Amino acid sequence: MPELPELNPVIHGKLRLALLSLLVGVDAAEFTWLREKTGATDGNLGAQLMKLEEAGYVSVEKKFMLRKPQTLYRMTEAGRAALTEYVTALKQLLGAAI
Amino acid sequence: MANEMDGRELAERVRLIESMMAEGRRKQESWGWTFVLWGVAYYIAFFWSWLGRFAYAWPVTMIAAGVLTGVIFRRRHGRNPETTLGRAIGSIWTAMGLSMFIVLCAMGYSGRYSNGHAMIAVFAGMLGLANAACSMTLRWRAQFICALLWWATAVAACYCGDALLLPIFLAALFFGQIVFGGGMMIAESRRRKQSGASHA
Secondary structure (H helix, E strand, O other), X not given: OOOOOOOOHHHHOHHHHHXXXXXXXXXXXXXXXXXXXXXXXXXXXXXXXXXXXXXXXXXXXXXXXXXXXXXXXXXXXXXXXXXXXXXXXXHHHHHHHO | OHHHOOHHHHHHHHHHHHHHHHHHHOOOOOOHHHHHHHHHHHHHHHHHHHOOOHHHHHHHHHHHHHHHXXXXXXXXXXXXXXXXXXXXXXXXXXXXXXXXXXXXHHHHHOOXXXXXXXXXXXXXXXXXXXXXXXXXXXXOHHHHHHHHHHXXXXXXXXXXXXXXXXHHHHHHHHHXXXXXXXXXXXXXXXXXXXXXXXXX
């Protein structure tokens, strides 16, 4: 019997998984937009985004737009590859569970 | 860790990925107002130049409409993330606007404006190109009909008599910009009500 794959623990957290799934469809997203879509609190969202940033899965850009601070998050190539790998592993595990 | 999870928890993760991807890609742009705004701007520029102020009418109106588009866009969509599709559509219209501005200004200031048929044919041809490119990108038939209208206007401008040129151009502006944009705005408003969105 083939060995079942391990799921990436950085991605597996519900909020982190939701964030990467949101970011995969857009070029860049603002912190406020991510908060609105996930319904997370500022503190939790910031902490989870920092974990993703530390893992190299998202990049952060801080700038000013019309004199207002704006924090933009982008998915990196490493993040895209990790999410693809995670989904593949998930499919394999689901196949084994059925 | 994963091996200890049951099938239900795994399926929940799959649903989470699907729903978040759909949320991220949900169409948030509303473009109907830009068609109406530019349709009105073309009318203003046209009638202004008809009053004999060609040197100012088109450049001033087009620049004002461009600035107004930018301001309204920022206010309405500033917080929404940019998607590749949104950038592609925006690029088509920006490139078309710049081409039209450069070519029509050059035609006007070089004195070639005296040939109104050529002017309207170029104008309509460019609008046909932009609408067709967008309709193909979005796979949206209604906009391709709009492109056909503009191409037909370009051909008609080449062949029609002087007396018909103005009515054809004004009718194309009305149907291709105002009616099409108004229809889009109604459809977008219905879509927003259905999805329960309170913004954008």
